[in-house]
Amino acid sequence: MSAIAPFRTFAATLLLTSVAANAEPTVEYHDHEILHTIGVAPSAANIESDIQTLVDFGTRHTLSETESDTRGIGAARRWIKAEFERISAECGGCLEVYFQSDVISDERRIPDPVDVVSVIAIQRGTTDPGRYVIMSGDIDSRVTDVMDFTSDSPGANDNASGVAGTLEAARVLTKYQFNGSIVYAALAGEEQGLFGGQIMATNALADGWRIVGVLNNDMIGNIEGINGVINNTTARIFAEGTRMLETPQEARLRRFTGGEVDSPSRNLARYIDWIADRYIPNLDTMVIYRLDRFRRGGHHRPFNDLGFPGIRIMETNEHYDRQHQDIRIEDGRAYGDTIDGVDFDYAAKLTGLNASSLASLSWAPSPPTGVTISGAVQPSTTLAWNAVDKTTNPHLKGYKIYWRYTDAPQWQFSRFVGDVTEATLENVVIDNYFFGVASVSKDGYESPVVFPGAAGAFLPDPEAE
Template sequence: MNKTSLVAPLVIALSVTAPARAAEPEASVSQDRLHADVEKLVSFGTRHTLSSDSDPVRGIGAARRWAAAEFRKTSKACGNCLEVVMPEQTVTGSRIPEPARIVDVVAIQRGTTRPNEVVIVQGHIDSRVSDVMDIKSDAPGANDDASGVALVLEAARVLSKHKYEGTIVYAALSGEEQGLFGGKVLADYAKQQGWTVKAVLNNDIVGGSCGSDGFCDDAHVRLFSEGPRADATDKTRAAARRFGGENDSPGRNISRFIAGLSGSVQDDLAVRQVWRADRMGRGGDQTPFLELGYPAVRFSVAVEDYEHQHQDLRSEDGVTYGDTIDEMDFPYLAKVTRLNVASLAALADAPMPPAPSADAAVKTWTDVTWQPVPGAAAYSVWRRRTDAAEWEAEPVVARTQQTAVKLDHLRGDDWILGVSAISASGAQSPVAAAVPGGAFHPLAQD
């Protein structure tokens, strides 16, 4: 492999900027459609995973059939550009005492040149009340998680009008409240299909801006990402203890990527990165993907309203409880949807991030190497101090066509290095860190 030599700490002046798009798809997001979708989902009464599968107007089955019909309607509008599938498994668990079918509703928009590279956007369609086993009571599930499903349906409507290099998968998942089963169904399906999963964007509780304590924040969305990888082996963990990487899982670098993108999407919603896999003591459908080694993050509101999630519909001491549509903030949901749409478009067009390695042992320079990436016309090399949260604003090497660089006078002990891939059109991938477990593929492949 050829090498480029660079005297550190010089930063090459040529920065990578995203190419101007003729029509940003996020501009087409409709707040009215989001409201109508949430209203429709609430109208099914309950969407509990164990509720009726056959009732035409009430229960999980009716909700799933409606979501599938919406995907098919969107597909018809784009010339049948979506393939609608409904993967399922029969499962039991602590919250599913008798075998039950868990069915996901999935629409696939195939990429034009790299259809096996997949980005997934998802929300869960099931709902619950205070008793997680109560299948009869009304469980509107407006914010948790009709908001996420509405976001997914709207993303499909908007993005299906455009073409992308890679594949976008839109999914309404079942069984989340009973044990993250819908996420597992789709993660297993992705593995069975042999997909190269670039990123999973899980949207769960994304439609409210005020907390149960009265504090409101409609200017931020939280983005959760894991630190140490869920699929780490003893070998990977031992290597990370020696060489670093605790803060550089693929999910964490997706989080950095989306946070960096957010300012160009809208000026009134910023990403608050939360560096843990999920909220304290809680879980979401990104988890089954992480366990299989697929990069995944979770979007959620800046502040949660616990009086209006997982609650029976009631009033007590002047306080109303229940996850109802009147407690939602639809301008906020539209902002979160726009950010998801822009992120999906950027990720779907970008090549896969490389799988770099860095060698700086007992020398005054650092060698960074990686294998060529399909669809990449060039690469940029990035750095940050080991105690810094974000990559430096400019790459240390920009747009090289080589797959190895020698960074003269850059003592690798003091730095985390990473590499991004850039397509011929200028679409740039997230940075993959040159640390143990930093590559965007399951560690079982190593």
């Protein structure tokens, strides 16, 4: 029996009436004016300037020049670090800025050992600094031949846009203080094999980081698709289904209880989708039930591989003539990832989505752990969970139960149940819905919804260790 069980025995149990059969789906939430402000705060002009600076380094290929101050990956990463340090100086040193690196050799794309160097900036939380949310973009660029490290490779959209968005989010969010920590990461080695993300995820695991979400931004500036569609009002959020580290025993249980579409990454994606609906003007996000684009990858994957929740945010309509291409005109058709293909207002909009999401996640309490559910062959459903540590979450007000029909993409019903660790939904039959629990702060910020069991856990259950 876990140490929390005796507490649960005496914890208040709340009985909740069912939703009327014909009632409209409803989710109660607190609107935060500050998230509206943060959502529109990113500057398109700042993003344009940062993308131009990165483009002007000529190439940022992982194997490119490191000694020059004007060309290559070395100059680019030093400039990014200096820019984070300048942002930190403006907030009184609120960022911890450092290079993170490892020597990588890969027979496919890094034939000789290379120091893969990322730039990390941490804005420490005030009450729960060991809990992290991460926004990332990729430093490196490439042309048609992935091994060509000398040709000009501007990488304006892929992925100077993601790095510029990360820098701009730092400018916006360092004006505030948060309960949890926010990490701004410019990751290296993506095109050669996702190495920057692997290095960071491995270090985070070794250092015991409690990561609630990784928001990987890879191509957030293009609005004109190769399919002819021009659209600046939509974006995609890619999120994996079942966890990479799921055990055979967990998979067998999931077969009978569900959870295929309720991994922490999926519920992180739902959270960000809600932020878009509530706080970002003229933006609709599409949650895609896939790790990434078909048979492709991004820097959130190394975090997913180690069990951390992570998603990819990007444009809806890609233009493949502007990705991984030598700069050229061929049969009257322009190829290459040049800055004229970037819409800076759109990049600022997606940066606002990131910033509002990071703020909400960091102001919210930690997600509950140890969530369980029961109710088989009963007319009611009971959920239980471990109490969130009030030492690191002094702003906790209580918990909210969410539920939805099993074929619904978003949570449809919710009920705040108070500062308890168990609650029962009377006459809500467990077979007909999916359920979850979120922590709620005194001023209404919520954690992501945690689906019961290992399939949905955001953080390890300390009671199970």
